[in-house]
Amino acid sequence: MAAPTTAPIDLSAALVMAPTPLADWLVIAPMGLMIGLGAILVMVRHRLHLHGWIAIPGLVALVLLDAMLLWRVAQHGPFTMTAGRWLPPFGISFTADLLGALMALVSALVALAAGIYALRDIDSTGRRYGFFPLLMMLMAGVTGAFLTGDIFNLYVWFEILLISSFGLLILGSERQQIDGALKYAILNLMATTLFLISVGYLYAIFGTLNMADIARQADAHSGTAPLVTLSALFILAFAMKAAAFPVNFWLPASYHTPRVVVAALFGGLLTKVGVYALMRVMVMLFPLQREELSFVIAVSAALTMVVGALGALGQNDLRRMAGFAVIAGIGNVMAGVAIGGTAGVGGAILYALHSIIAMTALYLLVGEAARIGGSWSLQTLGGIYRQAPWITAAAFVIFLATAGLPPFSGLWPKIVLLKAALDIGAWWLSAAILISAFLLTIALGRVFLLAFWRPRPAEMAVAAPSSPEAWQRTAPLAGLVALLFFFGLFPEIPVSLSQGAAASLADPTAYIQSVFPTGGAE
């Protein structure tokens, strides 16, 4: 209890005494903005016309904040703010490094695209159910997971995004959605519980939850504590979140049920939060254990890639096909984590960034195709080329980018990963990457051929699009396609940023330095 007249106490033993520069607030502002706007949107939930006017400027502000954050991190290295002024590791730290800032920025871009798309796609029922407040909370959870520097806090952000995603998944409460949401909820809650158990186990070993503190103590404990067991638990938990083989079956079973824009957000963001956590924990906190378990991760990665691509090949429903494409992408990211080193992890980060954009674009595109063609099934779709040539052009770009063909952004991460895999002699892993890309090319080529290129089947009457074309639908798709184009043609910036992020993940000295500027309490 503070009183106005206290005897002088040496506060510097417990508190951060240096004044906080305004720029440090960048690491907390994205979450604050999203939670605050989410709260306001909940308060005006029944004034539906206000939702778009609050949410879209909010998402634009989120993109700007994350861009400033990335710029600052790229210029000055990682920085930290510890809540409540308590010295770390006792206060909860938020630390932005290159990896977190990159992921946060790309996620914000995707969320903005999805938000604009939702202006048309989400009708007033969906808005009354609270699409926009849930979107804000989802972004708070995603961004918080990327920027937190405390592993228990990571769990909390996971919960926030999970609870928002439950709400988004059952928007409209249709029977099919409840069915999908049940599978999604049970498996994700199991994964989160496993994660929580692992965190408890970790706390028992280290006595700290601050990631920088764990990173600097991991070496000292690696001989005595069962860190490999702990790492295996973490890997299983995050692999479940990321939908990696053999715990990938929840994704195609649930992602085809929600609205298209919700599926686009989930396909783009949620699995990537899982692989982000995998990278953060296995590469930064437990590098020695990652080395030991790398074979397991590599096998899982190879199988994830091939199973995802085969699944995509075997589907007639466009949305299920997109779900398997997401899984194939996760395999590539996991392969990078298994390979390790700056090249491998850099490739994984690059692939994750590309995949966030490409998968959201893929789902939005699939939604457009189904809206124009009036069906989700490849058997009845056809002739979209004639009705919507621009959508077809976008489909061409997105399919090539997803399959990893030049000149779009999917090519570069695959090249980086292939080279990294060959450098360490894992020929079978590079073979898996190539086979998966080949199968995915066939699967997507099949979709292009059947849904877009062939003439509409004669027995199918030309169904008029259920709603006319609108900029709210085309602009986000065009923006995402432009991003895929741009990063395909000018890969230098993302490649160097992702390699830098991987380097700072492998050698977290600067990260630790930003949390403990004076060396900190031992």
Added chain:
Amino acid sequence: MNTIILRTVAPPITALMLVFSVFVLLRGHNEPGGGFIGGLIAASALAIYGIAYGVAAVRRAIYFHPMALAGFGLLLATVSGFLSVFVNVPFMTGLWIYPSLFGVEVPLATVISFDVGVYFVVVGAIASIALALEERESD
């Protein structure tokens, strides 16, 4: 539930519980209690009133939609965390002011406003669940 006993005691019990919830909320700063438990007590008070007089009466009485209350609480808690930007200390640092009311010094803090925010979030969320469940029952 339409018993005369419940309908007679429900208003005083509800009033008493609401006052008690505020007491627990404020007491929580130094002793057991706080926004969460205070909010739970207030939500139970609303639930009891709803059982006795029906959900419509509760909705009329609290005027705002329970979810709006929860949103307000979340906003209040967020803003409490961000006030420290003005005095150059990190997020969520407790800030104190000591205004004098009628000659009594009253310490006020962002910690308290944060806790009030938690109170509203809990009241709003739990009351909205409870009212929805009671509504379903009366169909």
